[in-house]
Amino acid sequence: MTERKRNVMEPLPNKNLTTSTPPVRIGIVGCGGITREAHLPSILATPGLKVTCLCDAKLRNATLTNAEFRLGAAVVSTPGELAGLVDAAVVAVPPRFHAPVTIDLLKHRIGVLCEKPLATSVADGRQMLEAADSAGLVLAVGFQQRFHPNNQLLRDVLASDWLGEIQEVNAEFGGVLDGFLGAPTYVSRAMTGGGVLFDMGIHLVDRVTWLFGELREITLEDDSYGGIETNANLGGQLTIHGKCVPCSMAFSWTHRLSNRIFVRGSKAAIEVRIAEPTLARLRCDLAGHQRTLVLEAEEVPANFTAHTAQMQDFAAAVRERRPPLVSGQSTLRSLEVIEQAYRVRRRLSQPWVETWNRA
Amino acid sequence: MNNTPVKIVVTGATGFIGSRLCELLSLHYQLPYRACVRNYFRAFRIARLDPEMVTVDLLSPDSMDQAVAGCDTVIHLAHADDDRLGPAVTANVVRAAVQHKVRRFIHISSYAVHGLSPKPDCVTEDGPLVRRSGDTYCDSKAAEERIVWRAIHKNGLPAVILRPGIVYGPYSPFVLQVINSARRGVISLIDDGRGTCNAVFVDDVCGAIHAAIFNDHALGQAFFVNASHAVTWRDFIMTFGNLVTPSPRVEQFTTKEVEAAQHVSLVRENLQTLLGLVKSSDFHRQLGSVPVFRAIIGGVKRNLIKCLSEEKVLALKARNLSRPSPTAEARATPMPNLGRLSRETMTIEFSVARAAKTFDWSPAYDFTRGAAVTRSWLEFARLLK
Numbered sequence: 001m002t003e004r005k006r007n008v009m010e011p012l013p014n015k016n017l018t019t020s021t022p023p024v025r026i027g028i029v030g031c032g033g034i035t036r037e038a039h040l041p042s043i044l045a046t047p048g049l050k051v052t053c054l055c056d057a058k059l060r061n062a063t064l065t066n067a068e069f070r071l072g073a074a075v076v077s078t079p080g081e082l083a084g085l086v087d088a089a090v091v092a093v094p095p096r097f098h099a100p101v102t103i104d105l106l107k108h109r110i111g112v113l114c115e116k117p118l119a120t121s122v123a124d125g126r127q128m129l130e131a132a133d134s135a136g137l138v139l140a141v142g143f144q145q146r147f148h149p150n151n152q153l154l155r156d157v158l159a160s161d162w163l164g165e166i167q168e169v170n171a172e173f174g175g176v177l178d179g180f181l182g183a184p185t186y187v188s189r190a191m192t193g194g195g196v197l198f199d200m201g202i203h204l205v206d207r208v209t210w211l212f213g214e215l216r217e218i219t220l221e222d223d224s225y226g227g228i229e230t231n232a233n234l235g236g237q238l239t240i241h242g243k244c245v246p247c248s249m250a251f252s253w254t255h256r257l258s259n260r261i262f263v264r265g266s267k268a269a270i271e272v273r274i275a276e277p278t279l280a281r282l283r284c285d286l287a288g289h290q291r292t293l294v295l296e297a298e299e300v301p302a303n304f305t306a307h308t309a310q311m312q313d314f315a316a317a318v319r320e321r322r323p324p325l326v327s328g329q330s331t332l333r334s335l336e337v338i339e340q341a342y343r344v345r346r347r348l349s350q351p352w353v354e355t356w357n358r359a
Numbered sequence: 360m361n362n363t364p365v366k367i368v369v370t371g372a373t374g375f376i377g378s379r380l381c382e383l384l385s386l387h388y389q390l391p392y393r394a395c396v397r398n399y400f401r402a403f404r405i406a407r408l409d410p411e412m413v414t415v416d417l418l419s420p421d422s423m424d425q426a427v428a429g430c431d432t433v434i435h436l437a438h439a440d441d442d443r444l445g446p447a448v449t450a451n452v453v454r455a456a457v458q459h460k461v462r463r464f465i466h467i468s469s470y471a472v473h474g475l476s477p478k479p480d481c482v483t484e485d486g487p488l489v490r491r492s493g494d495t496y497c498d499s500k501a502a503e504e505r506i507v508w509r510a511i512h513k514n515g516l517p518a519v520i521l522r523p524g525i526v527y528g529p530y531s532p533f534v535l536q537v538i539n540s541a542r543r544g545v546i547s548l549i550d551d552g553r554g555t556c557n558a559v560f561v562d563d564v565c566g567a568i569h570a571a572i573f574n575d576h577a578l579g580q581a582f583f584v585n586a587s588h589a590v591t592w593r594d595f596i597m598t599f600g601n602l603v604t605p606s607p608r609v610e611q612f613t614t615k616e617v618e619a620a621q622h623v624s625l626v627r628e629n630l631q632t633l634l635g636l637v638k639s640s641d642f643h644r645q646l647g648s649v650p651v652f653r654a655i656i657g658g659v660k661r662n663l664i665k666c667l668s669e670e671k672v673l674a675l676k677a678r679n680l681s682r683p684s685p686t687a688e689a690r691a692t693p694m695p696n697l698g699r700l701s702r703e704t705m706t707i708e709f710s711v712a713r714a715a716k717t718f719d720w721s722p723a724y725d726f727t728r729g730a731a732v733t734r735s736w737l738e739f740a741r742l743l744k
Contacts, residue, residue: 177400177403178400179400180398180400181398181399181400182397182398182399182414183399183414184396184399184402184406184412184414185399186399187399187402187403187406187412188406188412189406189409195403195406195407223407224407225382225385225386225407225408225409226385226407226408226409227405227406227407227408227409227410228403228406228407228409229407230403230404230406230407253403254403254404254740255739255740255741255742256741257741350736350739351732351735352528352529352732352733352735352736352739353382353386354386354387355562355732356387
């Protein structure tokens, strides 16, 4: 059974949820791993949302997901079929389909939370923003790390004089991916916009540029030999407190990195780890001893997850017709950084690869 | 005759040797190839090269036929550590190669085909293949090689069989085993590491594969692929283990100690598994679904609780919760397993004389040089601290 069709001009349910408030009807386009592991659990954990339609080009994927989560949702195979069945949708298809699917949904008056990256090119991203603007609908992007409560801790410390003059920003994100992937969606150059920088690194590129502003004088070294890169070192300059600060970022799919943002100042340093979203570690000199002080964000729900926080923000944005925290417009910068980085890329030195040159 | 292949199909392309072979095929040998992939999460390393990748189920005849179609050379690296699955995969790959009349079939075997304790006549490639050693890896590799020999003799498959030793280099599981152990603070030697380590640098294995593609003299034969000189296991383990900072502690074990520990651990494992089953709430639930057992279990539990004070019940529960799991205990004990015991107590140095004499290949790396290249990768991968 499907939900009744709602007139698009009908006001959406009020933000002050009561038991009688009708839920926001959510559709999901793309029923792969990220939908089952992250989006659906966060939707189900968010009050006032109801999954009313699942869409996948392989209808079987949608049917199985529907059964696995006992959703009782309609099951369709093309995004256009969501029209009238949902108020908003999560787009979780491979990156090269983000633009066409999102634009299609927006044309059908459906607000979108699109998986990161926004698109495979800045040009496609701009078209998506135009489509959202002309429809007057929400377009959010899945950069959950912006919801980590330690972002505010970092901002508070930066606003104080605890660190002294900022000398360096370093960010790293890397690890060996485990699991099973039966299709070359994320590894084939023809099917994706890039490798570790584009797919995983963009989380930190977005977070760093959101926290610190524009990254200039961009450099990139990576290990691509015509295919996707699995290791990438991104460099550039940030402007913090009016001063130029070197920024280095490293990303890897072959080995584990420190998985943190680290800011070193003349007096102290601060570190926020990706795996500890509510904490920040301040390293400073106390009475001649190097100490680490752990700062903890307050008023964080015990069951906090960044995915759920973003889903709640998206639902509220749809309901209240206001911009989401991670608006499409605000994510264009990270896509621009990556596009520019790929233009200036150089080969990362890996002497164990080109061994014949040392023979 | 021009022996340059039209296209090579590589099975096991995302494994340790396969990934390095793909790098060399793309960047150095510059030969056209198709990489067989099952799990693309393992394909990141070769995806850097933008190779032709095909999704292949190595057990499916249709899938394998599609993979081999249009290729005249097969390099078969795939291996399943299962004495039925491995041979089944090889049988399917060989069948497809015969059906598609490939020009060359290169089978990557192992010296393990001679068993856990090869006899001295195995110093050359003519030693007998093991029938039933009890070791899954040895038995499956031997069974796979027999399938290839049968196809050589019955179907005229133009095959070359290569039997590498302990293949090391960047991403090598043998190296990572030592490094991971060293990072936990302890490395171990069996019989002071006096056993022979037939180490061969991964590029030398790829070099042998490359030579076998081009050299017709190698057809229908098996070859050991090793460095010119073997090292001891002490050399191998200490060289990599001592790269880690801080330096790990070295534990010494004798063959007898390892054997005894394995015997004890087998008995203990059986008992623990049985006890765990009896104690598990899942088992109780299943058993409790039978009404008569439900009544018995319920009665026993109620009577037991009646006999104990509330504090005692809580203390018992707390003890169960705080007890370390057997797995954690086992991890803390650096006792080598039987696989290591057999590998590291072997004293045979497998000769590469036949390979050197028959086809144009000789190892380019001695252990010092190979270890230096491996070290540069370990540093990059931040595995030395």
